[in-house]
Amino acid sequence: MSKTRYNGLISKNEFEYIKNELGREPSDFELHLFSATYSEHCSYKHSKELLKLLPKKEAIFTDENAGGIEVGEHAVLFKMESHNHPCAVEPFNGAATGIGGIVRDVLAMNARPIALCNSLKFGADKRIIKGVVDGISVYGNSIGVPTISTEVLLDDCFTENPLVNVTAIGLAKKSDILTSNTAKSGLKLMLVGSATMRDGMGGAAFASKELSDEKAEDKLSIQIANPFEKKKLIEACLDIFSKKLVVSCQDCGAAGILSSTSEVAFKSGCGVEIDLNKIHIGDKSIRDFEIMLSETQERMLFVVEESKIAEIESIIIKYHLESSIIGDTIGDEKYVVKKGDEIKADLPSWLLVTPPATELNFEHNDVCLKNPSYVKDGNCPEIYEQYDHTVGTRTQYQPAENPQFNSLWIHEENCFLGVYTFCAVIQNNAFDEVYDAILNASKLLKEKGFQPAGLTNCLNFANPEIPPTMHEFRESISAIKQACDELKIPVCSGNVSFYNESSSSRIKNTPTFTIIGIKYSA
């Protein structure tokens, strides 16, 4: 076997580390698994340690798919996520599946998605602007979730690398919340939703590199959006969860079946054993490792008791969906994949989700590529008028007043949530610019009568291996920490997107936020 068979999958250092921990060389199949779970997108290897500095104490479920805040008997769960790389290549599906993905994060916790926000950074490419806005409009409107807060900025640095950040806000009864850390051995793994296809192959790894000029090839990495399947999945999940038929749940996002099953196993402290032959497949030409890594949309992983399967299946059929029992949870903390009797992977669960430490370069390089070009507000009415902002009958304001701000009526608790989406495009001083942006947002909420309660962020940065990216990243984290400490609000959830650059341009690093405040009715 070639000594460099890991090339293009993982680094030499990572290969040696795995070999050392396993006491053997990983198989090709296993290498593909590591290539996804060790990607920046899944492992957060350049950001994990710094993110630990963010204040989270006052928030709930910060280790889950979406964190949140308590509002009486309810929890407001929310999270922001990026879909920058897919939108650069295929704007419509990139943006649409960005909405699909973030909605699954709150849905997995048994929260009904009640609102979406979007923060968009574009350059001059009108094809990208149109595609992204169409994608958000078609998907969000079809699943019946209002898009209530829209921020648009135009700057040349985003022409090749647009930023498409979306926030989903979900509402759940606190007592009904489902988490991904409650699996135990002896349960069944159930995959619900679309049949697994080859779309979105290697998406996690794709989002972890600079955009090359070979965009045609990258198109293979794009997930295909299907809002109708998602709408069915939302209603089926909430129906099934309301009957308390599921022990634990995780959505299938980046690195699909692999990351959902490995996360449940790792967080719950158990193992899993999956049989590739049991998974419902929509494309018979799919290769074994592709089944594990595929990012086919509109799928969820349930961990269930065997006795509940028949009742769950009857609900799945009602909503015209498919499902399959793909494996078991086991006592050993192992990650085992079989194909019939053939063992394809047999790994310690922790190893799959714990890459070796990454060296970080905090060098501050004054000679950066930034142009002193200006940033201005984008052309908004043409955008937000394509978003259904009133479905759900919770939205208080018309976007024309201030597209970035809105208020959501939580009639269940007789209160309103003030929601504001904003960003800091770092031009000169990362700390000051990020700190000021958060304080200004908080001031805006307070002026409108809302008490700031928490925020979610999406940290869009360039290549972390090239200065001054990590320097500005660390400064941004410090600024978020200081601002949130002063305001006494937690960072409830978040997402990091590195490598927002192409061979000819890189973005100005841009942390994006949605802040939420509460106002109780008089």
Place this chain on the structure above:
Amino acid sequence: MSKLKVGIIVFLGTNCEQDTKRACDFFGWDSEFIWQDEKIEKNYDLIFIPGGFSYGDHVSSGRIAKLSPAVKSLPVGKSLIVGICNGFQVLCEAKLLPGALIDNQNIKFISKVSELNFQNEIINLPIAHHQGNYTCENIDKTQVLMTYKNNENGSDLSIAGIYDKQNKIIGMMPHPERAIYEELGLTDGRKVFKFVKNQI
């Protein structure tokens, strides 16, 4: 007087059923959902076909919903039938109302608060649709229920809502169920609900 009995049809892809039910609750009406695959056998005073994207708008909006057991068993003439947004599209597809709803003139989704002429006054209701451009040859003007003041989507005669000839079937693109509560600043939907009740 006994409570109004209301059925709300739910298809795969419907997304305004909760809002419609909440509005019925607001008026103290007794409402329940009717699943797409059920044959309608109960006696309802009023049946809503709510907004959304039934069957994902596959083929064409309303095209597949009209084939569902619920729509095929609609008690036409017995219950008042009201289609809102996608429900209006379903009723036109099923030929229970004249005309058709095609792509908005600007070929984009339009979401805004629209000014409407309704019962000799101007009311404000949210609109949210991609195919709300009403087209009909020789519409009888007495069947026009509601018109857009600014004809946002390019409809013939600015039509936003119509009746059938017997006044037992109503279709409209605007969303009165989203304009009920003072807390959200829009309450003109109440006028439409009261009108609907008086048609029973």
